[in-house]
Amino acid sequence: MRQIFAVYKREIGLYFRSPVAYAIAFALLLFFGLLFSNSISTGNGQAPADSVNFVPNLLTFLLFLVGPLLTMRLLAEETREGTLEVLMTLPMRESQFIIGKFLAVWTYYTVVLLLTVIYHIILTSIGTPDAGRAFTMYLGAWLYGGAVLAVTMIWSAVTEDQIVAAFLGAATVLVLYLAEVAASWFANLPNQSDASGLTNFVRELGLQAHYEATLLQGIIRLEDILYFVFVIIAALFITTRIVEVRRWRS
Amino acid sequence: MIEVQNLVKKYGPVTAVKGISFTAQPGQVTGFLGPNGAGKTTTMRMLTGFLPPTAGKATVAGHDVFENSLEVRKRVGYLPESVPLYRDMTALAYLMYVGEIRGVAKRRDKAFEVLERVALAHRADSRIRTLSKGMRQRVGLASTLLHDPDVLILDEPTIGLDPLQVLELRELVRELGKRHTVLFSTHILSEAEQVCDSVVIINQGEIIAQGAPVELRGMLEQGGRVLLRVNVPLENALPIIQGMSEVAHAEISGDSIVATPVNPTSDPRPAIARAIVQQGWDLVELRPLAVNLEEIFLELTRRQAAANGEQSEAAPDVTETESEVSS
Numbered sequence: 001m002r003q004i005f006a007v008y009k010r011e012i013g014l015y016f017r018s019p020v021a022y023a024i025a026f027a028l029l030l031f032f033g034l035l036f037s038n039s040i041s042t043g044n045g046q047a048p049a050d051s052v053n054f055v056p057n058l059l060t061f062l063l064f065l066v067g068p069l070l071t072m073r074l075l076a077e078e079t080r081e082g083t084l085e086v087l088m089t090l091p092m093r094e095s096q097f098i099i100g101k102f103l104a105v106w107t108y109y110t111v112v113l114l115l116t117v118i119y120h121i122i123l124t125s126i127g128t129p130d131a132g133r134a135f136t137m138y139l140g141a142w143l144y145g146g147a148v149l150a151v152t153m154i155w156s157a158v159t160e161d162q163i164v165a166a167f168l169g170a171a172t173v174l175v176l177y178l179a180e181v182a183a184s185w186f187a188n189l190p191n192q193s194d195a196s197g198l199t200n201f202v203r204e205l206g207l208q209a210h211y212e213a214t215l216l217q218g219i220i221r222l223e224d225i226l227y228f229v230f231v232i233i234a235a236l237f238i239t240t241r242i243v244e245v246r247r248w249r250s
Numbered sequence: 251m252i253e254v255q256n257l258v259k260k261y262g263p264v265t266a267v268k269g270i271s272f273t274a275q276p277g278q279v280t281g282f283l284g285p286n287g288a289g290k291t292t293t294m295r296m297l298t299g300f301l302p303p304t305a306g307k308a309t310v311a312g313h314d315v316f317e318n319s320l321e322v323r324k325r326v327g328y329l330p331e332s333v334p335l336y337r338d339m340t341a342l343a344y345l346m347y348v349g350e351i352r353g354v355a356k357r358r359d360k361a362f363e364v365l366e367r368v369a370l371a372h373r374a375d376s377r378i379r380t381l382s383k384g385m386r387q388r389v390g391l392a393s394t395l396l397h398d399p400d401v402l403i404l405d406e407p408t409i410g411l412d413p414l415q416v417l418e419l420r421e422l423v424r425e426l427g428k429r430h431t432v433l434f435s436t437h438i439l440s441e442a443e444q445v446c447d448s449v450v451i452i453n454q455g456e457i458i459a460q461g462a463p464v465e466l467r468g469m470l471e472q473g474g475r476v477l478l479r480v481n482v483p484l485e486n487a488l489p490i491i492q493g494m495s496e497v498a499h500a501e502i503s504g505d506s507i508v509a510t511p512v513n514p515t516s517d518p519r520p521a522i523a524r525a526i527v528q529q530g531w532d533l534v535e536l537r538p539l540a541v542n543l544e545e546i547f548l549e550l551t552r553r554q555a556a557a558n559g560e561q562s563e564a565a566p567d568v569t570e571t572e573s574e575v576s577s
Contacts, residue, residue: 003351082330091320
């Protein structure tokens, strides 16, 4: 626990001192601000229905870019600089080190996510959006972000090259995001009866199936929460194993 | 205390460490000596639990490095060769960070104490990237001392330092050796001779000699050989020396003549000096051929190469048997 906290503190300090982290937050908020104001001002005085979920929906989509940018550094840099060798000869388990890193990046994401709550406050001032739904949207976006960050962090453990880690991370998240599309492609295969099991399986693997139709609409299902928690734990476990194996082979 | 028994490390088909055994005693600096690529770093990484051994056993500070890695890590301070540090942190912040992971009590006091020991307290608040190479080396060393480790493992800590820093660091290592078990690797032979109480010489993954520097010197019986330099062509001087009754054998070695006396215990130098002066030549240098680690090392690696050469002649049979087994 002490080790996790030490790693977490150092890493969170890095995020909040690093210009890159501020640049990412700035770019995101600027982008949201422009699109959001556009979205609510085109409705002739009436906010279009999708204004309510506009920001969380867009944020979860943009995570395929933002996630890899935030996590590419985490382990790749430690490996390249050789600091991993020192850390792994301290009395600390790989898992503690990786959990500390993950919690730090997830905290940074949480702060950015909380900053976007401002758009919901604006909506509240001009209308009466559903507060319960807002809660599930943001809870979902938070878990979604955790899952994306954990998955993209795997690539940071795989390669020392941050750019490679970022690209592979973006590709992985896009695949998970587009599982829905793949599923619908399977569903359109001529022989429907054979495909339905596969269709559902592919669909359920993806991130969107557990967010867009449920949490984003104000529906909390235990299976969706468990899905995100499972993805996070599985990704952290894989990352730990990769760090171990890479060290042992180095 | 470090005890190593038949430690082996293979990287795929390459065997980096071929079953070495040695012991490093507490209160001593044990030098781990060998050329680059001899397997020093690999061995040290195994001893610190960073790499798992392929075979064999190593006990550091009373715990098995593989089975009880975390216990070993608590008691070991390890400084890798490249001295990896977080450049964006200050020296103090880095030490506090390592101290926190290690669970050191009164971290701030302890961090200042170790900075004091490496004479860097005045740069505690400097960012590591602004420190010189020697200072970084000392920050790295300080970080290994935070938890008063039983065992210190230092991988070539004097590399890349200027001569004064090297002297300071050697002094510090000698000082640390009084309190801790220190395993100190180097490829500089004179350094091992100066700093270490005991030396393990490793080459191509095998230990080729171990013992105190004095013992190692005794290993190579030099038979009272002397080295001679004169200001005439050596070809002219050689027959004179060879013709002397006190000299059993003489040969040209570089820019000097090396003479082996008939009786190893008697000093042939007075007779040689007289002979040279009688010729009307000037004697430039005449001294006993002191054996230093350098020569021991060269001699031992020559012997090892010769032994391996004999093996490789018999090798075809061996590879045949191996391929049968693997197929």
